[in-house]
Amino acid sequence: MERRNLSKVKQKYFQQHGGWLLLEKIKSSQRFGFTIFTKQQIEHATNNFYSANIIGYGGHGTVYKANLRDQVVAIKKCKIVNESKNKEFGKEMLILSQISHKNIVKLLGCCLEVEVPMLVYEFIPDGTLFHYIHSKRGASRISLMTRLRIAQESAEALAYLHFSASPSIFHGDVKSANILLDKDYTVKVSDFGASILAPTDEEQFVTLVQGTRGYLDPEYVQSCQLTDKSDVYSFGVVLVEILTCKLVVDFNAPGGEGKSLSSCFLLAMKENKIQELLDEEINNQDDMDVIMEVVELAKECLSMKGDERPTMKNVAEELGRIIKHNQYSRGQEYNHEEMETLISEASPDIVNQYYAYVSIDKEAEESIAIGR
Template sequence: MGAMMLIIIQVLLLISPSIPKSAAQSEVITLPGCPNSCGGVLIPYPFGIGPKCAKPGFELNCSTTNAGTSTPYLGNYTILNISLSSGLARVNMPVSYECYGNTTRTNLSFTYTVDWSGTPFQLNTEKNIIRAIGCNTLASLTIADSGNSYVGVTGCAPLCESLESLTNGNCSGIGCCQATIPETSNYFITSFSDLDAYLNTSISYNFTRCGYSMLMENSEFYLKTSYITTNELIGQNTSAVIDWSIGNTTCNIAQGNKSTYACRSENSFCLNSSTSHGYLCNCSDGYQGNPYLEGGCQDIDECVKQNPCSEPAKCHNYQGGYKCSCPFGRRLKRGNKNKCGLDLALVLGPCCSVVALSFLGLVAYVVHEKRKVSKVEEKYFQEHGGRILLEKIQSDQGFGFALFTKEQIEQATNNFDNANIIGHGGQGTVYKGSLRDQMVAIKKCKITDERKKKEFGKEMLILSQINHKNIVKILGCCLEVDVPMLVYEFIPNGTLFHYIHGKNHETHISLSKCLKIAHESAEALAYLHFSASPPIFHGDVKSLNILLDQSYSAKVSDFGASILSPTDEAQFVTVVQGTCGYLDPEYMQSYQLTDKSDVYSFGVVLLEILTGKPVINFFATEEERSLSSYCLCAMKENKMHELLNDEFKSEVDDVEVLMEVARLAKECLNMKGEDRPTMKKVAEELDRIRKLKQHLWEQECHPKEIEGLLNETSHSIEIEHTNYFSLENKAQKSLSIGR
């Protein structure tokens, strides 16, 4: 009788309709009495329009035209949409432009400065990009920190040879170029520089007079030649993505103060922002709405919206979730609470077969998926020349290079945890990690050159054999991913750039140590040029790429992104690469990297050491903006001693040692590469200067002995005074995509 009643109840459950839930409360996204939209754009709290409708710093304006249309504004910028869960907003950014008349004098221009200092907003570096459109015009974006102090600059220069060279299509460097944004910022400036003045390509004025700079989302972009030959981009806007977050504290600290804690809904949780020092609020699983309002996160009725239960299972909603129920003779499957299976207690025999088949199917599925992943990893491994490296490792037991798996790299970096990031760049991110009980630096690149994929293994063979005490050792790589990851030895003491400019370091480096670092760096570059086979050109020599170990010995880094000595015309580049302020003007004209390009960049590093000034300072006057131009002009007027680092001048009785270094730097900055010394000669000259300084400090020598050292000619280099400054002044404004 009891069994019969159970059957009847189960049948009734099968045929009876589900009891409908009362209509959900309408979703509330704003404070009471505040408008929830403007011009079709939803305005969720903490954003708001009107008095007491927004959290401080999130106030927006809703502007209505005479035609009756409305637009929301954040300051001067139109808000296109707002995302609560991701902490992002999309805004309109104006197109900057600079137009010329028959001469190179600007007759129409528009640039702008964005200052979000002290606000919850900053530019998103991952989702935005700067694009330049035009001919022979450098478009740049200067980035500052919260104190409006110079942090860096990025940009690029599209080049044109003729009207016929322009084509519709992708942004490839001819008429259009693009650069990534390496630093998060809430203060940035757009600016232009004209390259025609020193590239002698004024023919471009016959078909274009304007250059454009667009800060925009990094998405698909189609270049039309009319953008270059007409002025249709003037007055236009692009969309860009900005980050926002609550406060300047982490979740742990914010939750300790209930009165200011922004996550007000009881069904919400806090998460730290990945791009700033603040935090965000999200609704818990099973809830949706606005977590910044009390009661803002409301239950999702999954049974109505998703109907997740497969027939014959029935769905039952509850606060924060749902559950499925099965009719008589069936039960929910293990591992899948949305589907019904046979009840083992009733049909043990057939069910065993079903379970066995299901298990075999699961095993087959897992094996199939593993094979798919393995095939993809093997494909990448072969594309990047992994077979060549593997054969070398197997045949040479003393070969100090290793191939790491993707799993090893993920484990070493704790799955690329942001806490392990030790450096950002336009080309990738560097993580600290531990591999085989050794601290290493792992470079995860963003992009790769498809043309170099097949040659990657051969280049790694050459780079792995570099063995110099002042060059960062490359230990291995991971080839099981689309873009290979490089593994270097870990250098713990920061970079020369940070010591020169005081970032994160209070300690002043003495002149002796600076000369030692400069000499060791020159020796390292000379090794790459003359001892490596084939020779290697660094291509991005700068103080940020000179690391320091615990004894302040120099370690030149990032040579893994360099190029081998070109053996044919295939190495001729079409898009200028390098870092603003260090770029060789001859390279800008020929588009071909040489060993003398590294010499020029090293000369700029010497001036950076001597003066302690930034290489490019867009906040300075025109004559002081480029460090190399400023110093060359000062040397021409015999005023270089006024620019020298005061702490260095106090360390020596005679500034002649410093002037010797300055004269060497000037020689490195010759306009023609053939007039510059080799890195080997530069290293020898720095060694001579170090010995001169040591002699002046530690020995009480006679004037004739000092004169003999100063007049030593075995390693000295003649100084030529040519028409260098005017060209250099313009060339130093050049810029391209940083590595």
């Protein structure tokens, strides 16, 4: 009787979370790379959720490292699920499972035989951006250009969710702790615990504020309506975090209530004291032009009004432009130094020919500029 009752409970949860819809889709498509795991499989893989297997905590659940079907995975045991979304859960898993982007953690499967569904993700072994930028040793190893590449890849991933996923997906909890890095600092955006599909009518808007303090969009806090611009605001905080290596909420600030990094950043910009906030590892005059471009971009992302913020696609493109321009400038500088060295070792005839060529080349550039 106990076994029968347990089986009925499992079936109830399975149906409640839209399991039959998922099963139907999996059976109808051989290419559908998604698995529905049983409760027993998950418990065995995590050794009954043994505490030593915990690799992370979050506002939406606990993440365990596990070995499932001879593959190392990350299993997220969620805390709660919105009851109004129970019936949509299977449908949303269907959409999330089909996300395919090099900078987004792949959702491999789920378990629906439990009160709150559990999610199975690919395992990324080398920690989070939060760990690297707030660890003294970690931050010192990440150059400015590597930080910008991490920011760009993260922005590309979010832009994919907003513009390429169908329907669009809003992440809802963008923060440095949800940006995983592999040994080459390649980004994998993770944790869709707060994600929602883009609402198609007013009834589908989120009515409960979710997310992490310090990263939350002020407009979202007031309206309870998560939008793509909410992710843009949170990403702006991450940009500031990357540049400063400071915590997003400082509980050691006077008053003890915690001062937000975003407000400190905007105040520093207003008072022209932004250099005082920058991480000392990247705070040098040679890179200041590049840093100030990123600072201006972060300021736009942190606008109090969502309509005034750029889209994630705009942000990704701007970061790409900044990186390419900086690489080009450095390449030009390197080529100039290399050429000067070669000239110093060359014969007088070759030197005269080179400078004559440079003079002609400059005249051509000026003519083109005037023509434009």
